[in-house]
Amino acid sequence: MSLWQKHAIFEKNSIILLIGIVIVIAIGGLVEAVPLFYLKSTIEEVEGIRPQTPLELAGFNIYVREGCYNCHSQQIRTLRDEVERYGPYSLAAESMYDHPFQWGSKRTGPDLARVGGKYSDEWHRDHLRDPKSVVPGSVMPRYGFLEETDLDFRYIADDMRVLRATGVPYTEEMITRAQADLTTQATLDDPDEDSLRSRYANANVRNFGGKPGRITEADALIAYLQQLGTHVDFKLYDNKANIR
Template identity: 60%
Template sequence: MSRFTHATIEKNSILLLLLSLMAVSIGGIVEIVPTFLIKTTIEDVKGVRPYSPLELAGRNIYIREGCYLCHSQMVRSLRAEVERYGHYSLAAESKYDHPFQWGSKRNGPDLARIGGKYSDEWHRLHMESPRKIVPESIMPGYPFLARTPLNYRQIENDMKALRVTGVPYTDEDIANAKADLEAQASSEADTEGLMARYPKAVARDFDGNPKEITELDAMIAYLQMLGTLVDFNAYENADFNQ
């Protein structure tokens, strides 16, 4: 009986098409409907905020130089990765990333938790000549970043464009963008407004040259904030021994 039924369906193209559509529809409903029934697919996580103007400028340079081609920013929930890089990545950490920087290759280490791991001096030397820090590194040097003044004339437009995608930059954030960027790249500026708008922002002279804001300032500011916004002590680590 089963052979007769199967043969009948295969020989009747209309019946085969209708049954195929029915199977696909049922599978689609089972997969898609639950996403509309839950409040959100991304859990809100305390501490996650939009990038400050200087961090955003650094992220733009990171993308421009293709750093995502060799470095990922996603720690998977595997024991080996958690032990090496730290707490596995949360979806909410990337909710303001357009585009996200999860990456697909690791010619170099994952950078999701690089913030605060090394000093600014370490990053300066590493960007100038990676093999000064890691002799076996295959990363190219980026010494020009320290010599290139940061062009942030359009930083407000970058923030406006991101607001269209859903990043919650306010009119106040955008109006103070240039002032906040300059304050964060200085060791002596008044950072009260900056800290109110961007909690946990680190403000200092990142590139060792207080006379000028360079692309290296922005790049290091971006790297130094990665993985620092969320207090992972509030989350229970997965028990990998089970």
């Protein structure tokens, strides 16, 4: 029997062809999946990565609630034009504590992976209040109501407790002090500022929302945005290698 005749068996018998396709796909899947079972971790540990503070976590929840990921990604790809526009490309470790992760699937607005510290708190307040006032031509909706809405953080400790169950390294002390730490971070010159930073390195501490004496949803969202991309010192990494 010639090679052509052997191959004709698959062409003339759909069941045999289907079985062959399943076998090939199964082999390919095993080749890709099996090595992962022998890796301790698929995410490289990176110095500086820490869990979000209670205030930042509250801001993350608002970011998700308002669907910001529908228009803004948080994933800078290893392409030269992206790195030159947004900054060092994203590392997997940077989103290891995000549940759910905010990589996004499209960009109506710019990527936000490196937005932390790029603009002032006042700029962010103006942007939320009236996007066109700082970005002419923006199609982003107005979110001025955030600075008029007091932040409800009664259950922030419960949020942290759930995240700890998924692997986020919140300690019992962090959870117990969650509400106090949230208040501290949103208050300028709070006496517990150093204590907060002992648990969350390099945490920004100030009134983000522009309303002293109040902690609003704007405080939380801006605190979250202002720390994006600031945890890793990219001067220690060759982030320009293998850029396509």
